[in-house]
Amino acid sequence: MATRMKLKTPGDYLLRRDVCSYGYFLLAPNHWDPRSGVFSRVCTLGDGPALVEVAQEKAGGELAVKVGRALLKEEKKELTVQLTRMLRLDEDASTLREFHASDPRFAGIGRGRLFRSPTLFEDVIKTVTSCNVTWPNTVNMNRRICEVLGDAVEVKGGKRHGFPSATKLARTRPATLRARCRVGYRDARIVELAKLFTLPKSRGGIDVGWMEDPATPDEPLYEALIDLPGIGPYAAANILQLLGRYHRLPCDTESVRHGKAVLGMTGSSAQIMKKIHEHFAPMGRHAFRSYWFELWEFYEKKHGPSWTWERDSTGKMFTAAELNKK
DNA sequence: GGTAGACCTGGACGC
DNA sequence: GCGTCCAGGTCTACC
Numbered sequence: 001m002a003t004r005m006k007l008k009t010p011g012d013y014l015l016r017r018d019v020c021s022y023g024y025f026l027l028a029p030n031h032w033d034p035r036s037g038v039f040s041r042v043c044t045l046g047d048g049p050a051l052v053e054v055a056q057e058k059a060g061g062e063l064a065v066k067v068g069r070a071l072l073k074e075e076k077k078e079l080t081v082q083l084t085r086m087l088r089l090d091e092d093a094s095t096l097r098e099f100h101a102s103d104p105r106f107a108g109i110g111r112g113r114l115f116r117s118p119t120l121f122e123d124v125i126k127t128v129t130s131c132n133v134t135w136p137n138t139v140n141m142n143r144r145i146c147e148v149l150g151d152a153v154e155v156k157g158g159k160r161h162g163f164p165s166a167t168k169l170a171r172t173r174p175a176t177l178r179a180r181c182r183v184g185y186r187d188a189r190i191v192e193l194a195k196l197f198t199l200p201k202s203r204g205g206i207d208v209g210w211m212e213d214p215a216t217p218d219e220p221l222y223e224a225l226i227d228l229p230g231i232g233p234y235a236a237a238n239i240l241q242l243l244g245r246y247h248r249l250p251c252d253t254e255s256v257r258h259g260k261a262v263l264g265m266t267g268s269s270a271q272i273m274k275k276i277h278e279h280f281a282p283m284g285r286h287a288f289r290s291y292w293f294e295l296w297e298f299y300e301k302k303h304g305p306s307w308t309w310e311r312d313s314t315g316k317m318f319t320a321a322e323l324n325k326k
Numbered sequence: 327g328g329t330a331g332a333c334c335t336g337g338a339c340g341c
Numbered sequence: 342g343c344g345t346c347c348a349g350g351t352c353t354a355c356c
Contacts, residue, residue: 130349130350131349131350131351132333132334132335132348132349132350132351133334133335133336133348133349133350134335134336134337134348134349136336136337137334137335137336137337137349140335140336141335178334182334182335182336183334183335184333184334184335185332185333185334185335185351186333186334186351189351229351229352230350230351230352231351232350232351232352233350233351234350234351235350235351252349252350253348253349253350254349
């Protein structure tokens, strides 16, 4: 028996805009259907995996959540926590207003929330799978990780898989990850990260509560992230933004392309990255959102609104060759 | 502290 | 269709 729930949203919430706001909405197990405007994925809950579908009838209205099976009371709470994190339903309205005041370009369309994963663990692994690869490869890695290791639920016409838990990935052999999920040299790093997420803090494990706590100072958090296996300056800055801290820019080759093509910057890659940091520095704690939505606007000019993008055809949209086309 | 090279996969390109 | 080159961020060794 299916479960139906309603989720309250902030008054300005727009599902299609706020889901299709960061590339992770295109990565398995997430799925956005451009035709129906329904977001779905398999969520891992206390009693096992469940297919979850989220729709919104009108802008600013509540979210209608349909779950493929009956949920225990505790699972309903668990799912609410996961959806709230993923969809940024608890985004502080005052900081959103502050962002729009400092960068009015995005006030009119209300952009400000950035889609993320239901757990920090999934965000960290997704970040690792996006390093040193082209976007189509990141898409494939996430699809394979879910298909090979994620819990599955039966749906009409096949199966849908969730994202594997830290416990499951911690028990996976690196060779399996490499051979079946095609993660390459990231294999051991992913398993090591998963182990750190399963260990208690007293034994050197990751203190997720401390990392998620808005009261935790930025710099010690950045230092803790950069100490993790497979996490360098780019990945640490990206995880910071996924944790809601937007002061630091995760600069990569895509930033350099943007600096050259859109901002008219010249010089070596290192010089352009420095210029990009300087360019967005006046935005202070909103720097990343200002940078990101400018980049996102460039993608949308090329390919139409992000909520019309099909997951299975976006791979080629974000290759260097395609993005460098005039 | 700064730099060079290895890591691995898949897209692009030439034949 | 096949082979080769190259892009991509992190890590380690070395200066």
